[in-house]
Structures are given as C-alpha cells and as structure tokens.
Amino acid sequence: MRERVVIKWGGGLITDKTSLCTPDLEILDHLAQTIATCQSNDVEIVLVHGAGSFGHLRAKHWRLNEGALTDEVFENDEECSTQWEAVQQVRKEMLQLNSHVCEALVRNKLTPIIHPPHLWAKNTGPEFSGDLERFHEQKDAHVHVTFGDVVDVEGGQRFGILSGDDLVTRLAIELPQVKRLVFAIKGVDGLLRVPPEQAEESDLFEHWSPDIEFEGTHQSEIDVTGGIGLKAARGSFVASHGIEVIMVNGGRTERVLGAMLGHPVRGTLVTAKK
Secondary structure: OOOEEEEEEOHHHHEOOOOOOOEOHHHHHHHHHHHHHHHHOOOEEEEEEOOHHHOHHHHHHHOHHHOOOOOOOOOOOOOOOOHHHHHHHHHHHHHHHHHHHHHHHHHOOOEEEEOOHHHOOEOOOOOOEOOHHHHOOOOOOEEEEEEOEEEEOOOOOOEEEEOHHHHHHHHHHHOOOEEEEEEEEOOOOOOEOOOHHHOOHHHEOOEEOOOOOOOOOOOOOOOOOOHHHHHHHHHHHHHOOOOEEEEEEOOOHHHHHHHHHOOOOOOEEEOOOO
C-alpha cells in the first residue's frame, strides 16, 4: 500500500469567515492541485476540511456546540426559528461547502469519496464513535473527504459539533500507512510566540511541543471549536504515535505541497511533550 497523508484544510482558509456561506474558490483550486500532484507522486490523501463561514457563524448564534438548550430563548435568524432547524441548516450548508471542495477536486481529475459525519458518526471530541473502515480502501485518483459537522450525541445533549481536528486525529492514528498529518491554516506560517498581528518572521516556532507556551488568536466570537490551540493539542497527540505533524500557511500552496510530500518547508513541526 502506498503511503498516506491526512490533511486538514482550515475553514477560515477556504471561506470568508466574516460573510455567511462564502467559499474562496481560488484557494480551493490551488489546494486541489496539490492533492492531484501528491496522487501522481504515489502519495494517497485523506482530506478533512473545516466549516468557516458555512458553519461557525450560524452554529455560534444557536450555540449548537452546547447541545439542546431547551430553556434558552433565541432570536430567529433568516433561516431558522429553533435549534433543531439550525442543526439541519448547518448540515445543509456544510454539504454545500463540501460540494465546492469536491468540484475543485473533480476539476483536477480526482474522484472524491464523501463521508458526511452526520451520516456515520456520533458524539463529539476525539472519542467520537463511527466506523473508520469506510476510509480504508483507496483507489487511484480517489480522495476520501470528510469535514467538521453537527452530529447526533447520545443522552440529553442530543447533538453537538464534531470538529475536523478530532476527525484528523483519529484518521491519522487509525488508518494504515499514514506517515504525516498536515494542517493548512490561514494567514500565518504556523504557531507563533505572539498573536499574529504582533508577529515578525522570527516569532515562528519551527518546532513546538506542549511544554512550550504560545499565544494564539482564537476568534471566539465566531469559532465554536477550539481554534489553533485545539490543532496544537491534537497534533501533539498524533505525533506521540510516531506520525509527523506539521502546520503550514495554507495560502502558500507550494509549502502545503512540500509538507504533504515530506519535504522541509517553513512551518511548525509539532511533536509530543518532551
């Protein structure tokens, strides 16, 4: 079996996070080209993408990450009047974003195999339940694709958000022949010593482990998952299983490609705690 790479395209990278349901079609095409190049170099790719403006804004308004809040009073939005309607709407919007992702792959002569989590996974966090066997078989030019989603949750919570960062954690560890996990993030070269707006080139951590403190910016007014901190934590856990983990600037697609192929690139190599 050929070696595999799991890659996460951040939601903020592939959408305009400030404008509801707005994809960045140009970056999607550039990123899809990197996958096509990997496939032609005998590297199989499993792709997970985030939600960005297709999920976070509405999910934040309806507090979907907290589950069913039966005693809360919410202000209606233009599409939904209840949390249950919001669950269905966010799932619909995630499928819309996924269609843009898959169209970019098809334009690059790839065949996406789509796995919407609300159809096969339950519960949230890294211990979510779901059969990952569906990702095992991979034919030439096929790319398994999944994404962060609203999934059913057992018990009174009823539903919650399964983060793409938790999906990549399990996929990287449990699928056979995975050599690397790559996080393609927006606007920064990796983990920084200071918030991005204050950072200079020398503030990039070229190597990071959990015993090193950093100041990431988490858009808490938008994001309903864990931001860069969750990526760092999950990445370190994956690295503890002997898998190379690197964060790179997704807008520099030559670096994304290099990281996927195992070449040294500017970014942050994430390791387990020393």
